[in-house]
Amino acid sequence: MVTRKLKRVSEHPLAFSGVLVRLVTADILKTFLAVLTVLLLILMTKYFAQILGKAFQGQISNETIMQLFGFKMVAMGIRLLPASLFAAILIMLGRMYRDSEMSAMGSAGVGYKVLYKYILLLAIPLAVVGAGLALELKPWLAKETARVLQKEQETAAMRLLVEGRFNEYKQGDIVFYAEEISADQKMRNVFIQKREKNKVSVVVSRKGYTKIVDGVRFVVLVEGRRYLGKFGMADYEISEFDEYAVSIDESRKGTPTMTRDATPSLVLWDSDNGHDRAELEKRLSIPFGILLLAILAVPLSYTVPKSGVYGNIVAAFLVFLLYKNLLSISRNLLVNDSVPLYLGSWWVYVVMLGIGLGFTIRHLGVEWCLFVLTGGKGQDSAPLVSASSDAPLHDPR
Numbered sequence: 001m002v003t004r005k006l007k008r009v010s011e012h013p014l015a016f017s018g019v020l021v022r023l024v025t026a027d028i029l030k031t032f033l034a035v036l037t038v039l040l041l042i043l044m045t046k047y048f049a050q051i052l053g054k055a056f057q058g059q060i061s062n063e064t065i066m067q068l069f070g071f072k073m074v075a076m077g078i079r080l081l082p083a084s085l086f087a088a089i090l091i092m093l094g095r096m097y098r099d100s101e102m103s104a105m106g107s108a109g110v111g112y113k114v115l116y117k118y119i120l121l122l123a124i125p126l127a128v129v130g131a132g133l134a135l136e137l138k139p140w141l142a143k144e145t146a147r148v149l150q151k152e153q154e155t156a157a158m159r160l161l162v163e164g165r166f167n168e169y170k171q172g173d174i175v176f177y178a179e180e181i182s183a184d185q186k187m188r189n190v191f192i193q194k195r196e197k198n199k200v201s202v203v204v205s206r207k208g209y210t211k212i213v214d215g216v217r218f219v220v221l222v223e224g225r226r227y228l229g230k231f232g233m234a235d236y237e238i239s240e241f242d243e244y245a246v247s248i249d250e251s252r253k254g255t256p257t258m259t260r261d262a263t264p265s266l267v268l269w270d271s272d273n274g275h276d277r278a279e280l281e282k283r284l285s286i287p288f289g290i291l292l293l294a295i296l297a298v299p300l301s302y303t304v305p306k307s308g309v310y311g312n313i314v315a316a317f318l319v320f321l322l323y324k325n326l327l328s329i330s331r332n333l334l335v336n337d338s339v340p341l342y343l344g345s346w347w348v349y350v351v352m353l354g355i356g357l358g359f360t361i362r363h364l365g366v367e368w369c370l371f372v373l374t375g376g377k378g379q380d381s382a383p384l385v386s387a388s389s390d391a392p393l394h395d396p397r
Helices: 017-056 062-098 101-107 112-154 265-270 274-300 313-335 346-364 366-373
Strands: 167-169 174-181 187-196 199-213 216-229 237-247
Touching: 017 062, 017 112, 062 101, 062 112, 062 274, 062 313, 112 265, 112 274, 187 216, 199 237, 265 274, 274 313, 274 346, 313 346
Parallel strands: none
Antiparallel strands: 167 174, 174 187, 187 199, 199 216, 216 237
C-alpha cells in the first residue's frame, strides 16, 4: 500500500489568496479612505469657519480662501494617515472576528503570518508615500502658507477700506472714513484723523484715491484742508493742499516669516539643535507610525465572536493615546536637551512593540508563543484548529 504524505495548506499556493486580497487588503483600503475622509471633514469644518471669519474681517482676501483651505487639508490629511489606517484595520478585522470569519479562516490554516503579510502589503507602500509627503510636501505646504499669509498681510490695509465706516490703522493712530469708494479705489468725501506726537491732525477732502510707492500703500487726498493741534486748545494750524498722502500700511513689504515646520528635512537632519531634531522626529512619526499602528491593530482587533459592536475599541483607543503622549514626551525631551539626539523617539516604538507583543501573548497564550519561538518543537502543544505553523486567528484556548 502506497501512502502519501499530505502537504499542509500553507505549502500550497494559498487557496484563499483572492479572498484575502479582497477582504483584508481591498476592504481595509476602502475603510481607510472612508475614515480619512470623515476625520478630514470633522477637523476641516472648524478651520474653514476660522478662515471665513478672517475673510469677513478683511484679514485675508476671498481669492485665497480656497488656497489656504487646500494647503491645510493636505497637511492635515498627512497627519491623519497613521490614525486612519489604525482605525480601518480595527474596524475591518473587528467585524470579521464578530462575524466568525476569522474563526473560519483559522480553521482553514490561515494564521497571523498570512494576515500580517497582506496587511503589510498595504501598510509598507502607504508608509513610503507617507514618508515622501511628510518629509518633502509638508514643509513645502508650510512655506507656501507663510508666503500667502505674508502677501495677505501686505494687502490687508487695502481690503479694510470700507465705505461708510470708520476704519482704524496702526493701532488706532490713523482713523479713516470715506463716504463712497468705487471699484477702482476712487473715494468721495474723505476724512482722516492722525496722531502726530502730542498733536492730532484732521484731514478732510472731497475726493481721493490710493497709490503705491516703493511697495508702500498711501491714501492720497486731493484739494482739501488739514487741521493740526491739540484738543481743547485754540492754536490750531489750518492749511490747504492740492494733494496730501497718508500711509495706511500696517507693515512694510518683506520676506515671509518661516516657521520651523517649513524648514527642509535635510537641514533638520544636519542640525544639532533639539528643536530641529524634534521637528524631524515629528515628520518621521508619519511613516513609522503607519507601520507600528498597522502591526498593533492586529492583536488589538481581536474580539470574541458575536460580541458587541465596540469590541476591543477602548483598549485600542488607550493604546493609541499612550502612543501619542509618548511621542509628545519624547519630543519635549529633545527640545529640553534631556536625552541624546541619537536616541530621538526610537524608544517609543520599542515600548509600543512590547505592548503589542503583550496583547499577542494574551490573545494566543504563552504556550503557543513558545511553540512558535522554538521552531515548532513539541508539536503536541500546538492548537489543533490550525493546519499551518501560523498562529490561529481565533482564541486557541
